[in-house]
Amino acid sequence: MNGHEHHHHDHDHDHGVKKYIEIICSLTCGAALAIGFGLSFVKGIPPVLPLSLYIVAYIAGGFFTVKEAIENIREGAFDIDSLMIIAAAGAAILGDWAEGALLLFLFSLGHSLEHYAMNKAQNSISALAKLAPKTAWLKKDDQLQEVKIETLQINDIVVVKPDAMIPADGIIAKGSGAVNQAAVTGESMPVEKQVDSPVYAGTLNGSGLLEIRVTKPAKDFTLSRMIQLVNEAQSQQSPTQRFTDKVQRYYVPAVIIFVGLLCLAFLVRDEPFSVSFYRAMGVLVAASPCALAIATPSAVLSGVARAARAGILVKGGRPLEDLGTLKAVAFDKTGTLTEGKPKLTDIIPAAGITREELLEMVVAVESLSNHPLAKAIVADAQLTNVPPAENPESVTGKGIKAQWQGHDIIIGNQTLVTASPEVLALLDEKSRAGHTAMLVLRDNQYAGMITVMDVPRSEAKPALDALKAVGIKKMIMLSGDNQLVADAIAKATGLTDAWGDLLPEQKVAAIKKLKESEHKVAMVGDGVNDAPAMANSTVGIAMGAAGSDVALETADIALMGDQLMRLPFAIALSQQANRIIKQNLVISLGMVAVLIPLTLLGIASIGPAVMGHEGSTMVVVLNALRLLVYKEK
Numbered sequence: 050m051n052g053h054e055h056h057h058h059d060h061d062h063d064h065g066v067k068k069y070i071e072i073i074c075s076l077t078c079g080a081a082l083a084i085g086f087g088l089s090f091v092k093g094i095p096p097v098l099p100l101s102l103y104i105v106a107y108i109a110g111g112f113f114t115v116k117e118a119i120e121n122i123r124e125g126a127f128d129i130d131s132l133m134i135i136a137a138a139g140a141a142i143l144g145d146w147a148e149g150a151l152l153l154f155l156f157s158l159g160h161s162l163e164h165y166a167m168n169k170a171q172n173s174i175s176a177l178a179k180l181a182p183k184t185a186w187l188k189k190d191d192q193l194q195e196v197k198i199e200t201l202q203i204n205d206i207v208v209v210k211p212d213a214m215i216p217a218d219g220i221i222a223k224g225s226g227a228v229n230q231a232a233v234t235g236e237s238m239p240v241e242k243q244v245d246s247p248v249y250a251g252t253l254n255g256s257g258l259l260e261i262r263v264t265k266p267a268k269d270f271t272l273s274r275m276i277q278l279v280n281e282a283q284s285q286q287s288p289t290q291r292f293t294d295k296v297q298r299y300y301v302p303a304v305i306i307f308v309g310l311l312c313l314a315f316l317v318r319d320e321p322f323s324v325s326f327y328r329a330m331g332v333l334v335a336a337s338p339c340a341l342a343i344a345t346p347s348a349v350l351s352g353v354a355r356a357a358r359a360g361i362l363v364k365g366g367r368p369l370e371d372l373g374t375l376k377a378v379a380f381d382k383t384g385t386l387t388e389g390k391p392k393l394t395d396i397i398p399a400a401g402i403t404r405e406e407l408l409e410m411v412v413a414v415e416s417l418s419n420h421p422l423a424k425a426i427v428a429d430a431q432l433t434n435v436p437p438a439e440n441p442e443s444v445t446g447k448g449i450k451a452q453w454q455g456h457d458i459i460i461g462n463q464t465l466v467t468a469s470p471e472v473l474a475l476l477d478e479k480s481r482a483g484h485t486a487m488l489v490l491r492d493n494q495y496a497g498m499i500t501v502m503d504v505p506r507s508e509a510k511p512a513l514d515a516l517k518a519v520g521i522k523k524m525i526m527l528s529g530d531n532q533l534v535a536d537a538i539a540k541a542t543g544l545t546d547a548w549g550d551l552l553p554e555q556k557v558a559a560i561k562k563l564k565e566s567e568h569k570v571a572m573v574g575d576g577v578n579d580a581p582a583m584a585n586s587t588v589g590i591a592m593g594a595a596g597s598d599v600a601l602e603t604a605d606i607a608l609m610g611d612q613l614m615r616l617p618f619a620i621a622l623s624q625q626a627n628r629i630i631k632q633n634l635v636i637s638l639g640m641v642a643v644l645i646p647l648t649l650l651g652i653a654s655i656g657p658a659v660m661g662h663e664g665s666t667m668v669v670v671l672n673a674l675r676l677l678v679y680k681e682k
Contacts, residue, residue: 071113071161078110078157082150089147103146110153111137113160132304132337139330140655143323148655152334159663163343163670181251181272185216188260198250198267209259215252218270219261220245226257233271233360233609275362275609287366289630290345297338304336328651335644335658340637340665345630347673352626355676360609361619362594368605370630371588373623377567378521378616379560379582381574382528382535385592385613386509386542391422391501393429394484397475398497407497409435411489413453414460417441422485422501423449448487459490466490472498483537502537503530508613509542515617517543519624523567527556527582556582573616590616618681625679633669640665 085102088094111134118130133156140149187196188206201207201217209215215228227239230252239255242248248261251272267273286294311329315322349366356363363369383389398407412435415423438451438458448461459466463476466488472495479486484500513524525546528535535549548559560582563570572579572586575593580603583589591604593611608615644661647653653661 071157071164074109074112075154075157075161078106078150078154081106081109082147082154085150086147100146103150106150107137107141107146107153110150110157114153114157126298129301129337129339129342132301132333135305135308136330136333136655139326139333143327143330145327145655151656152659155659155663156339159339159666162667163347181270182214182216186210201263201267203263203266205263207261207263209254209261211254211256211258213254215248215250215254215259215261217250217261217263217267218248218265219263220247221259222262223260224257226259227255229253229255230610231360233275271609275357278362278364278607287345287349287370287630289370289634290349290366293341293345293634297342300338304333307336308333327655328648331648331653331655331658332645334655334662335648335653336641337662338637338641339662340640340669341634343666344633344637344669344673347670348626348629348633348676351673351676352622355679356619356622359615359618359622359681360612361615361622362607362609363619364605364607368588369623369626371569371623372571372606372620373625373627375521375569375571375588375620377523377525377563377570378516379525379527379563379570379572379586380544381556381572381579381582382526382530382538383503384575385573386526386538386544387503387505390503391425391485392504393426393499394502394504395479395486395500396497397499399495402491402496407489407499408432410453410456410458410491410496411460411499413438414441414449414451414458417451418443418449422487425501426499456491457493459493460487462486463488466495468495481533481537483534502534505538505541506613512613512616513543515614516620519617519620521620523563525559525563527551527559527572529553553581557585560585590619621682622676622679626676629672629676633672636665636669636672 081102085099085106088102089096089099114130114133118134121130133152137149137153140146140152182198184195184197185201185207186193186209187201188208193208198216205217206222207217207219211226221242221244223244225241225243228242228248229239230249232251232253233249242259247264248259249272250267250270308329311332312322312326314320314325314328318325345366349369352369353363353365356369363372380386396404396408398404408430409432412427412430412432415426416435416437418424418441436454438453441449441451443449444461444465447465448459450457450459452458463473468476468488472488475498476486476488479498479500484502486498486500488498489496516524523546524544525548526535526539526544528538528547528549529551530549532547532549535547538544539547551559556579560570560572564585564587569587571588571590572583573590573592574583575591579591580589583591583603583605588606589604591607592613594604594607594609606619608619640661644653644658648655648658
């Protein structure tokens with residue numbers, strides 16, 4: 050409960066069999082206290098017997114508290130543990146052994162339950178680590194041998210049996226089948242894989258037998274990097290956490306000075322020293338900011354763990370808090386809002402020519418070309434058995450000519466093909482809608498037009514609608530494509546703005562301009578060419594980061610799967626985390642504000658102060674753990 054300190058300490062009582070020792074000590078303290086207290090009312094029992102049980106309670110309840118207090122004093126920090134030890138020692142000096150033991154019992158119980166809760170959140174993250182298999186079946190000279198993952202080399206071939214975990218990042222060298230990638234990317238449906246498809250360690254093979262060529266050393270597997278980044282995220286503090294730590298740094302010494310002065314009250318008031326001292330100890334307990342220390346870290350840790358389970362990597366408290374305060378989101382176009390590859394969108398034959406005839410002549414010619422648009426047309430046409438054209442002649446930047454079935458075919462833009470005013474008007478209309486149009490001539494006669502376009506992803510519109518629902522007011526696309534294409538995508542997806550014709554450095558300028566008007570802006574992209582814009586935004590969000598090291602490095606938040614719908618969920622989760630942090634601060638500060646005057650005025654003694662103090666700490670921890678079970682709306 051000593052603020053963020055116990056993120057730095059490696060509590061040896063948090064691991065393995067030892068993880069229950071703190072609770073056992075705490076319960077031993079409680080039992081010794083109860084028996085001692087009971088015996089103190091029995092006639093004829095020598096007073097030394099209850100006293101010795103109280104001393105046992107002190108040792109059991111105070112062991113970890115003293116240990117932690119010493120560690121912190123060594124680091125030059127007076128913290129809550131130190132305050133508790135002083136209060137318990139003070140009670141013993143006054144002869145109030147039972148109250149001191151009660152204080153240590155409740156404090157150690159709160160402490161152990163808090164560690165248990167924090168471990169629960171951390172276990173949710175280390176469950177990721179358990180996904181990675183420890184061994185793999187290595188194929189050498191047609192023989193299989195089981196080897197440790199660490200020994201795998203790049204280009205090794207590993208064999209993955211049906212329903213087994215994939216042990217390494219790589220590409221499929223042989224075989225095909227569905228792979229469940231939920232653990233890494235958060236995708237709910239298995240993904241079909243064939244030769245050359247990428248696969249990740251920790252994902253689950255379906256019913257096919259796969260041979261995988263390893264592409265990375267074990268330490269660089271996507272899953273290993275995720276675990277490493279999530280662990281780093283826990284040590285990165287959020288703005289609220291930095292604020293509460295700062296408050297504690299000055300608050301704890303101030304409390305000690307104030308309590309010291311209260312001990313001297315008997316000099317100015319007509320009361321014995323014991324009364325002044327007892328009141329001072331009560332205030333000391335009441336003023337301890339235990340709940341405040343744990344309010345933010347517990348919520349951040351639970352939020353990061355919940356996000357990781359959904360395939361969202363949040364690199365620390367700052368992005369987790371910032372994400373929930375966003376009002377504007379900027380998107381890269383290609384591959385983020387669109388499919389990232391051109392699709393055949395329209396086939397418009399001239400009079401006297403059927404759709405099929407036009408498509409056949411286009412496929413016959415374009416199948417000879419290596420141009421990405423040509424490949425897209427051939428793939429989308431799904432025509433088989435079309436005899437290919439002959440004598441192709443490509444005209445760079447303009448189109449292609451060839452002979453097919455005794456005809457001269459030309460496919461190209463208007464610089465290669467002369468067309469009537471009606472055709473040019475249609476061409477203009479299609480260009481304005483963001484399509485790339487190609488004109489087709491057969492024997493110098495206009496035969497028709499085909500158009501291709503990088504189309505919006507099917508989930509782009511629902512995702513943007515969901516973003517609007519979680520309070521994002523402005524959604525802007527930053528694209529290197531021309532403004533007409535940008536406008537067409539904006540219209541299809543429901544963006545509020547689209548800015549086209551941007552170079553990478555102009556994207557950075559656009560983000561800076563947006564920050565001036567909207568204050569907090571996220572940039573969503575694939576992390577490769579968007580890295581500079583991401584770095585300049587409030588929160589950089591990388592899409593489909595499972596395959597990209599650059600995205601994992603540069604983004605504050607990485608959506609491991611290529612799923613836009615994860616973004617509204619991440620923002621809603623962050624908003625909930627912010628609400629819980631605020632609630633926790635109100636609970637923790639409110640309790641201190643109520644208890645201090647009550648103990649100062651003598652209305653509450655050490656006992657009630659301890660109860661209120663530890664009660665608020667447990668409420669705060671349980672409130673934070675609600676994030677672990679946060680459901681998607």
